[in-house]
Amino acid sequence: MTSTRLRFTKMHGAGNDFIVLDGISQDLSKITKAQWQQLAHRQFGVGADQILLVEKPTVPNAEFRYRIFNSDGGEVEQCGNGSRCFVRFVREKGLTKNSTVLVQVAHTILSLTENDDGQVTVNMGAPIFDAEKIPFAPSHLNTKPEGDDTLYELPLLNRSVWISVVSMGNPHAVQVVEDVNKAFVAEDGPQIENHTSFPKRVNAGFMEIVNPHEIKLRVFERGSGETLACGTGACAAVVAGIRRGLLSSPVLVHTRGGDLSIDWQGQSQKESPVMMTGPAQTVFEGEVTLDV
Numbered sequence: 613m614t615s616t617r618l619r620f621t622k623m624h625g626a627g628n629d630f631i632v633l634d635g636i637s638q639d640l641s642k643i644t645k646a647q648w649q650q651l652a653h654r655q656f657g658v659g660a661d662q663i664l665l666v667e668k669p670t671v672p673n674a675e676f677r678y679r680i681f682n683s684d685g686g687e688v689e690q691c692g693n694g695s696r697c698f699v700r701f702v703r704e705k706g707l708t709k710n711s712t713v714l715v716q717v718a719h720t721i722l723s724l725t726e727n728d729d730g731q732v733t734v735n736m737g738a739p740i741f742d743a744e745k746i747p748f749a750p751s752h753l754n755t756k757p758e759g760d761d762t763l764y765e766l767p768l769l770n771r772s773v774w775i776s777v778v779s780m781g782n783p784h785a786v787q788v789v790e791d792v793n794k795a796f797v798a799e800d801g802p803q804i805e806n807h808t809s810f811p812k813r814v815n816a817g818f819m820e821i822v823n824p825h826e827i828k829l830r831v832f833e834r835g836s837g838e839t840l841a842c843g844t845g846a847c848a849a850v851v852a853g854i855r856r857g858l859l860s861s862p863v864l865v866h867t868r869g870g871d872l873s874i875d876w877q878g879q880s881q882k883e884s885p886v887m888m889t890g891p892a893q894t895v896f897e898g899e900v901t902l903d904v
Contacts, residue, residue, distance in 0.1 A: 616647065617899060618633060618638065618640075619898075620633055620651075620658060620898060620900060621701060621894060621896075622658060622896050622898070623700070623701065624697070624866055624892075624895060625890060625893070626843075626869040626870030626871070626891055626892050627827050627839075627867070627869015628661055628693040628840055628841040628842060629840075630660050630661065631658050631660040632664045632666065632691075632755040633663065634666050635667040635679075636667060639794040643902070645684065645686070647902040649683070649900055651900065652685075653683075657877075657902075658900055661682075661833070661836045661839045662683065662714065662836065663680070663681040664678065664680055664691070665677075665680075666701065666707070667679060669716045670716065671721070674714050675713050676713065676716065677715070677716040677804045678694075678698050678716065679717075682833070682835030683835065685791055685838050686835050689719060689781050691719065691782075692736060692780070692847060693890070693892075695715070695843065696890055698715060698724065699892070700732060700892040700894065703783045711725060712725040713725075718781065724734040730891070732890065734843070734887070734888045735885050736780055736781070736886040736888055737781065738885050739780055739876075740779035740780075740781075746777060747783065747812055748814075749808070750764050750777070750781070751788060751900070752809075753765055756774070758857070759858075760835055760856075760857070761852065763775065763856075764809075767852065768804070768807075769798075770799075771800075773804075774787060774788075775787050776848075776852035776855065778852055779853050780844040780847045780878040780886065781844065781883075782815065782834070782844055783813070783815065784814065784815045785815070785817065786853075787817065787819065788819050788820075788858070790797070794818040794828065796831060797830050797832055798832075800832075814834060815833050815842065815845055816831065817830075817842075817845045818830045818832075818850060819824075819852070823865075824859050825859070825862065826851065827849060827850070827859065827865055829845065829860055830867070830868065831867075833845070839869075840867060840868045840870075841872065841890075843872065846874055846888065847867065847882075850876060850886070851878065854878060861874070862874065870891060871890070872892065874887070874888055
């Protein structure tokens with residue numbers, strides 16, 4: 613049996629909770645998938661939706677590299693709420709004095725800014741609609757236009773749902789529901805996540821329109837299940853709503869863990885980035901020994 617002792621910080625962004633690890637001052641290269649699972653386990657570990665790694669960048673023009681592991685141990689491309697916690701962490705730890713930090717993620721460089729009021733604004737980059745890049749295989753699905761968007765009919769076990777599909781660095785399938793509290797999140801979420809139309813699985817969003825500048829949102833996240841908030845999910849939902857003609861920027865997103873503000877000017881500007889502002893909170897710090 614091998615064991616690894618790690619220093620960690622527990623954080624959350626609107627209830628979406630994270631274990632943040634400094635991979636610059638401690639070696640994380642030998643941590644196994646089983647150990648990530650153990651660390652994220654809510655009964656036998658610290659417990660978290662995702663684990664965030666702070667590392668040295670491997671590309672120019674970035675101050676840090678940012679990696680994300682879901683509670684199932686799988687590495688994913690992006691996490692919006694985690695991005696806000698990331699910049700709060702590196703500033704609290706004295707790893708940078710910059711209020712705006714450029715961070716390397718899987719496919720791009722993010723700009724993260726801690727504001728004077730303690731809120732954090734993240735430039736999430738432009739949304740991706742190209743099916744191959746999402747990735748998404750829609751050839752066998754029924755479609756219908758709505759506004760500037762194309763909706764896809766996704767067959768499930770007991771029903772079919774109409775979804776918008778967009779990537780915010782990770783794939784999202786967003787549907788509009790009448791009442792988010794009555795949405796079939798637990799039933800439909802796993803089916804959508806693992807649907808054959810999504811080769812790398814997908815995050816399933818359930819969006820209730822309150823008014824053109826306000827929504828309620830629940831997200832069943834790929835590899836984590838339903839979380840209290842999902843930053844990329846909030847961005848994807850707002851983008852989908854704007855393209856469908858249902859929303860106008862900026863949009864206040866109510867999640868079960870807190871509120872996020874999303875601004876996207878994509879109606880008038882191609883390649884316009886999505887800007888997300890929300891909270892980031894440190895909960896506690898500690899050390900843990902992982903045994904496998």
